[in-house]
Amino acid sequence: MYDFAVVGAGINGCAIAYELAQSGKKVLVFDKESIAAGGSGAAGAFVAPKFSKSGPLKELVHHSFLYAKEFYTQKFPEHFTQIELLHLAHNEKTTAMLQAYKQTTPLKTLQLSKEHLTQNAKEACSIGIEAGVVDAKAMCEALCSGSDFIQEEIVSLQYQDDFWFLNEKYKAKNIVVATGAYLSILPEKYVKLRGVWGHRVDIATQTQNAISLHQEVSISPNRDGIIAVGATHNLSYHLQTTQEPYDFKAGQEELLQKASKTLLFKDDIQIVKDYVGLRSGSADYMPILGNLVDSQKTFESGLNLRRKKIEYSKFIYHKGLYIINGSSGYGFVLAPYLAKVLKEFILEQKPLAKELDVARFFAKEARS
Numbered sequence: 001m002y003d004f005a006v007v008g009a010g011i012n013g014c015a016i017a018y019e020l021a022q023s024g025k026k027v028l029v030f031d032k033e034s035i036a037a038g039g040s041g042a043a044g045a046f047v048a049p050k051f052s053k054s055g056p057l058k059e060l061v062h063h064s065f066l067y068a069k070e071f072y073t074q075k076f077p078e079h080f081t082q083i084e085l086l087h088l089a090h091n092e093k094t095t096a097m098l099q100a101y102k103q104t105t106p107l108k109t110l111q112l113s114k115e116h117l118t119q120n121a122k123e124a125c126s127i128g129i130e131a132g133v134v135d136a137k138a139m140c141e142a143l144c145s146g147s148d149f150i151q152e153e154i155v156s157l158q159y160q161d162d163f164w165f166l167n168e169k170y171k172a173k174n175i176v177v178a179t180g181a182y183l184s185i186l187p188e189k190y191v192k193l194r195g196v197w198g199h200r201v202d203i204a205t206q207t208q209n210a211i212s213l214h215q216e217v218s219i220s221p222n223r224d225g226i227i228a229v230g231a232t233h234n235l236s237y238h239l240q241t242t243q244e245p246y247d248f249k250a251g252q253e254e255l256l257q258k259a260s261k262t263l264l265f266k267d268d269i270q271i272v273k274d275y276v277g278l279r280s281g282s283a284d285y286m287p288i289l290g291n292l293v294d295s296q297k298t299f300e301s302g303l304n305l306r307r308k309k310i311e312y313s314k315f316i317y318h319k320g321l322y323i324i325n326g327s328s329g330y331g332f333v334l335a336p337y338l339a340k341v342l343k344e345f346i347l348e349q350k351p352l353a354k355e356l357d358v359a360r361f362f363a364k365e366a367r368s
Contacts (some may be wrong), residue, residue, distance in 0.1 A: 005028045005164065008182075010178060011043075013031070027147035029144050030152055038180060039277035040140060046133050047068050079138045082132045083131055083212050088124040089124050098127060110129060121261065128211075152167065180195075190295060190365045191288065192283035197276070198278070199231065199252075201230070216258040217229055289352055289358060290356070290358040293362040295365075305366035312359040
């Protein structure tokens with residue numbers, strides 16, 4: 001019997017497993033494939049802020065960016081590399097956003113070389129900062145090292161006699177669902193997530209690039225003759241709903257075509273490996289944390305759910321059923337901080353910010 005079962009071994013699931021295990025809890029982690037097999041494994045795993053004008057997500061990502069750099073450096077320095085990042089605008093809209101960001105950011109900015117960039121990239125509005133990159137799979141495995149792991153797809157959750165039973169054979173006091181865009185096991189339908197297909201390619205080339213480049217796609221520094229190019233770039237493809245298989249060749253061509261707008265590549269490019277997977281974003285673009293509201297019991301309670309400013313504490317919740325999700329392309333930036341916040345919510349009863357609380361989706365649906 002376990003204190004916690006975490007369903008999903010992407011960066012969110014692995015980060016919350018780490019926090020709980022560090023707090024002395026016995027944790028079991030499940031994934032239908034392996035640790036960091038899906039969207040987290042396909043990610044470039046860059047640790048960078050959100051380059052936008054303003055808003056709660058920008059502020060959350062900024063805070064999480066600073067927290068993540070310190071967390072990775074102190075806890076897992078062998079899987080984290082500090083790198084210089086050059087972020088470049090690619091159209092009028094992103095130029096305006098980047099200009100506004102540069103005027104307000106408290107981050108130290110760097111003057112970085114554009115020697116190997118295309119002429120258009122050299123002329124684009126840009127900002128240089130000290131950022132980082134994570135070895136995605138190694139980091140997730142390290143975060144899970146204090147927990148037990150089982151490769152198995154969880155298809156059923158049942159609550160009985162104060163315990164959760166997973167697939168009718170595993171027993172845990174609490175469940176944390178971290179399944180990304182795959183939410184079929186949840187007993188509630190009000191959680192709104194969108195799957196975004198991510199594709200990354202590792203290419204062998206003698207092209208020289210010493211820094212991380214972000215424009216239409218992300219381009220890693222050249223390391224031992226390998227450059228990674230990746231993007232969360234397909235909003236329509238979803239493994240569970242799309243009938244046609246993913247077109248790897250078209251995806252590769254799109255990534256390389258966009259990358260060539262930024263970096264001057266030599267003609268020796270050879271694709272070494274593809275990484276693909278779904279990343280999850282919420283309907284309102286903010287991450288999702290907290291205890292799942294029991295919608296049926298809450299509706300039956302007689303509570304006036306149409307009130308605009310209803311207190312979430314008045315809802316009735318599933319005992320021991322939690323979620324961490326919806327980080328979209330910022331998974332490796334957000335996960336350490338979000339996992340800390342969720343752990344403190346579960347173990348120390350620290351309140352969640354309303355813009356993160358999963359109850360916001362139930363409240364919205366109940367008012368409609």
